[in-house]
């Protein structure tokens with residue numbers, strides 16, 4: 366605090382001591398006098414002490430839930446005071462993954478906002494009376510205290526506190542360890558409740574830079590994702606929940622899962638990997654949805670294998686004919702399916718039903734190897750806003766992989782690789798496998814040569830595009846004959 370403020374603080378503490386004395390004296394006064402005395406004492410303090418103090422306790426309520434305001438202030442002061450405070454304390458976050466800096470107890474820092482100076486102190490009290498509780502109670506009750514001159518009351522209430530909250534929350538989000546969730550239930554001893562999702566730190570290193578893809582297509586996807594992230598007001602204006610559906614399709618090994626990781630790293634989102642076959646029924650699916658947080662990607666991989674979503678469900682198809690016994694059996698199966706399985710309508714509700722709007726800022730990503738097998742209702746525009754085909758490796762894609770894996774952007778073998786890639790079909794996963802360093806002890810140049818030679822050989826052994834097309838046409842014809 367400044368000199369003036371310090372002397373005021375001195376006056377304040379002198380008055381506080383007087384008040385304490387007063388309280389002791391008051392014990393011997395009749396109770397109706399007591400009320401008069403404390404009212405006049407507060408008024409007196411207000412006249413001589415021009416500072417206002419606001420306290421933010423760490424825990425509020427009976428349930429000992431950590432206060433959001435305290436957490437935001439902690440993050441705000443941790444970031445803004447790290448170069449001003451003389452004593453900081455470092456703690457690991459809940460996952461033990463990284464260190465979080467905050468102001469140490471009984472430390473004080475100043476903050477300037479629009480020409481106004483305020484003082485923040487951190488402190489703690491030790492509760493004398495202990496109640497017996499099932500939940501572990503923290504020994505010390507920590508709190509932050511904000512002190513400012515009363516002539517700045519308007520600016521502090523009107524904008525400073527909002528500024529601290531917003532900035533603190535943003536810092537917490539960027540500092541947080543992102544998580545990869547999976548739907549296997551778990552008991553959280555910290556929050557003391559059953560969790561429908563379990564999680565591990567999300568550490569996939571894929572980025573759009575490391576993704577082999579046509580540059581234009583890649584740029585289009587990046588722009589689409591960034592536009593989504595910054596469109597909170599737009600979605601509110603048009604009256605749509607702030608979410609977007611992506612369908613990634615293509616053969617195995619073309620980078621669908623890798624792209625999801627790149628999306629999460631680009632947007633700084635958590636990932637919820639939803640294993641649909643492990644979900645008991647539609648109600649459980651809805652519960653899972655409600656428990657997801659915003660700034661996240663909900664992923665359902667291999668959607669064609671997760672559910673029988675190819676047109677009519679089996680029980681519906683069966684019920685259309687056959688003997689009475691067959692019909693009864695079909696009805697029983699249908700009932701069973703509806704009670705114990707996730708249905709197509711349950712999944713559609715999950716994507717864009719009323720519940721899907723809770724939380725906001727979420728991407729829903731489906732992946733499949735067989736886009737043609739999916740029910741049209743599931744992938745129609747509006748549900749799946751963007752369809753992205755990931756296909757075999759192009760020469761441009763190969764160049765990205767060569768740069769990342771081998772650190773080269775040109776080589777005499779590139780020309781023959783280009784020619785081979787124009788006629789042969791190879792997945793990025795196969796290209797990547799050939800470019801992995803296989804030789805220990807050899808120098809980098811030799812390694813590049815070995816890897817590229819091995820890729821040329823692999824390409825020569827691959828099927829040509831014409832051959833693949835002819836086989837696909839024959840298979841489609843045979844399928845039609847079988848159905849007929």
Ligand SMILES: Nc1ncnc2c1ncn2[C@@H]1O[C@H](COP(=O)(O)OP(=O)(O)OP(=O)(O)O)[C@@H](O)[C@H]1O
Nearest residue numbers: 575576577616617618619620621622623793794797
């Ligand atoms: N487009 C790509 N860019 C960079 N690496 C890729 C790409 N596609 C595949 N890979 C590499 O191949 C491996 C397999 O890719 P990935 O798991 O993303 O394929 P997928 O399309 O999800 O396959 P599946 O359909 O079998 O799930 C990855 O570990 C990655 O290293």
Ligand SMILES: [Mg+2]
Nearest residue numbers: 621622623666
């Ligand atoms: Mg995959």
